[in-house]
Amino acid sequence: MSDLVAHWERVYSSGGAHSWDQYEPTVTLRLLENAGVRRDTSVIDVGGGDGALTAALIRRGYRDLTVLDISEQGLAAGRRRVGPAAERATWVVADVRSWRPQRTYGCWHDRAVFHFLVDPGDRAGYGVALWAGTTPGAVAVVGTFAADGPQMCSGLPVARYDAASLADTLRAVSGVDWQRQDEVSEEHHTPVGAMQPFTWVVLRRPG
Numbered sequence: 001m002s003d004l005v006a007h008w009e010r011v012y013s014s015g016g017a018h019s020w021d022q023y024e025p026t027v028t029l030r031l032l033e034n035a036g037v038r039r040d041t042s043v044i045d046v047g048g049g050d051g052a053l054t055a056a057l058i059r060r061g062y063r064d065l066t067v068l069d070i071s072e073q074g075l076a077a078g079r080r081r082v083g084p085a086a087e088r089a090t091w092v093v094a095d096v097r098s099w100r101p102q103r104t105y106g107c108w109h110d111r112a113v114f115h116f117l118v119d120p121g122d123r124a125g126y127g128v129a130l131w132a133g134t135t136p137g138a139v140a141v142v143g144t145f146a147a148d149g150p151q152m153c154s155g156l157p158v159a160r161y162d163a164a165s166l167a168d169t170l171r172a173v174s175g176v177d178w179q180r181q182d183e184v185s186e187e188h189h190t191p192v193g194a195m196q197p198f199t200w201v202v203l204r205r206p207g
Contacts, residue, residue: 043107045068047113050074055081058085070094096125096129109141115161131174131175136206139205140203147160149197
């Protein structure tokens with residue numbers, strides 16, 4: 001088990017609310033709707049072990065959902081959150097830095113994974129997965145800490161981005177000239193009442 005896997009297993013095993021917890025992923029849902037992501041679009045939620053987005057999409061009738069997380073404990077927590085409907089999604093334990101998808105997706109969603117990749121080699125590995133896991137015309141919806149956001153999260157350093165730098169970095173690491181279609185600033189209020197500024201971008205892969 002790698003140090004990073006062990007770290008996230010400890011985080012999820014600790015119980016209680018985590019800083020990223022949210023009852024309803026309202027920003028993501030609005031961005032997906034605005035981007036025209038249909039109920040039959042294949043969606044992958046990278047780092048989505050908490051299950052919040054999966055539960056919301058299942059309630060809305062999305063039919064092709066995959067959840068990827070580095071932590072088995074995280075995915076177990078997500079399945080518990082989703083409940084019996086968890087069988088409608090595919091749950092994958094993998095490290096996105098080295099994961100090579102066996103299929104492609106019409107929508108790539110990542111809330112708060114990419115900002116943990118402070119090492120250029122880790123970002124490059126993510127970029128390969130992003131390139132291999134999306135189709136021409138696919139949408140990528142990615143949220144990270146904003147430029148004025150925290151410098152650490154869950155005991156790890158993070159990178160911070162504004163919309164332009166996030167889009168440019170994702171283009172560079174994936175080798176795809178993603179077209180920026182939307183951007184949003186979010187003030188995420190954690191369960192303990194702290195505020196974390198997020199940057200969101202919606203990118204479309206050229207067809």
